[in-house]
Amino acid sequence: MATSVFDAAKLPYSVRQDWSDLTPIPQHEPGFAPLCPIMYSNEYRDAMDYFRALVQAGEHSKRGLELTEHLINLNPAHYSVWQYRWETLLELNSPLEEELEWSDEVVRRFIKNYQGWHHRRLLITKLRNPKSELSFISAALKQDSKNYHTWAYRQWLLAEFNLPELWAGELGYVEELLDEDFRNNSAWHHRYFLVFGSGVRQGEEDREAIIRRELTFTKQKIAIAPNNPSAWNYLRGVLEHGRLPFSNERLFVELYVVSKEPSDPLVPRSTLSEAADDVVDLDNPGPSAQAELPVPLAIEFLGDIAEEEGDKEKAIGLFKSLATKYDITRKRRVIQ
Template identity: 25%
Template sequence: MSLNKSWHGRLKVRTTEEQKAQKHKEQQKKLGAYRLGMKQILSTRKPDEYDPTSLSISSQLLSVNPDIYTLWNYRKEVILLRIKQSQKDEIDGEEDLVQFLENELRLTEQCLLANPKSYGSWHHRSWVLMKHPKPNWDNEFMHVWDYRRLIINKIGITLTDELQFSMERLNANFSNYSSWHYRSTLRKLDAKSVGTELTLVQNAVFTDPADSSAWFYLRWVLSNPTVTAEQKQEFLDALDDLEQLEPECKWVIMAKCWLTGSLVLSDKDYIDRRVEYYKKLLKLDPTRKGQYLDYLKAAEEKTKITS
């Protein structure tokens, strides 16, 4: 039962039958709006042009129910028309198409927020990305994890469970950049947990030193103020061993720069080491020669000051 005010301000108890009648009335109203919308869309559906109003109505209907496959197919037809139009406009065609497709991707995001399991929305998003002149695939990996967080929040999976899940994914493949990123969004580092993360990432870089994914995660861990000078020194010693095994790996040397740059800056030994490291990087990574020369100059200046 529900309560409703009468004309005299008194509370009136709405019966079950009245509730059913009210619900039926609301459903009929929604159904009527749906039928009018579909009639508008189908009456303007043509092979060589589209109606912007009908396209807007289809967006509204899909936001309420993202599993209306007819409407996704309609929108695909519109996109194909926009692609043809863009090919005729050599100046602004591609830019306009990119903007149009980005709006289409935002629509699928809205639909997936309402229903993360909507197959129609996922399929349409994938199809749009394949037609996109400049698809951002890295961003898609991030979206997948965002949707996962949305789902786990709804079904009550704990943070511990998710950390274990990310650990399993990384153990299966240390090169999984999206898993490293996802773990960084879950993990709030403190003095207790930072040691665990350093051990994990050390195992990863020793397994595949040439892969950049774990190195970026290492840099994120090292940026945390709870990492002690002792832990940094231990990792630096481990990298000395790794360099013996992988003397041509630029990531090992770059990590040494990160570590020595964040230890005791007034210690001349560390400054001398950085000079040595930047000279090595000039040989191992010549595409960033200008950047390393700047760093080398700054390190040499510090050497003169502390001499």
């Protein structure tokens, strides 16, 4: 296994014999007094002084790799340190498999750090061996299921290598994530990337069937959690991608805007389908008996349908109902 300095106590570089040949370079010239100095620790200041000396000397060495590891532990967002490490690895012809193993630990430790994920991308690009990466990424998503950098790396990996075996389980994987947390907006975004944003793969040539599948899937999720904005946004995205009018989903949306107060119906009962209560419409699944109605997101959707159809008066009435009663926290966004 690759060695790590994370748990090792280190002497300052200024007192190490193996660094005595370098003259440290401080961040500022003597006598310079910055207005708002950054309060670096002595450990970090010492390491950076020697890093500057190393870069100025143009040295790419094993001790340079050790220094960058130490600095990454102290400040994992330092882009120049990462870049120097990458250049040194290439200069020394270091075994990148060992570096990838080291990266496992670093990425898990600093999972929200962009530079760590970018370094891993450079390694995989050079190694051209992505087979175990999806399982690594999935483990990282268990640690933080909505981490932007992790998702961006996953999508890059799929697009970069474009291997059928990498794509094969992705839709099932994202459905598992949405079953665990149907409010995971990152998982919804990844689903859209898989279905509409990454080309057409074998078995998905019938795009009309794909759109029908996605509409059904999304409406089923809305029926489970009607106030989930991620699913409503996805519904809009599917319709827009298919160049379908929002009004295609009028019957479905109206199920979620009927007020439980008989004296305050947003949508008169006469406009709704009169199907028996015990009949399940698979194309338009309704809310559960426990759902809080009307759903503000559905009112907004119905307002967009009215606007789409040129019924300005109805659209204004629906949006005003959001601002004055059903979604007053967003009043400034709805009514200006």
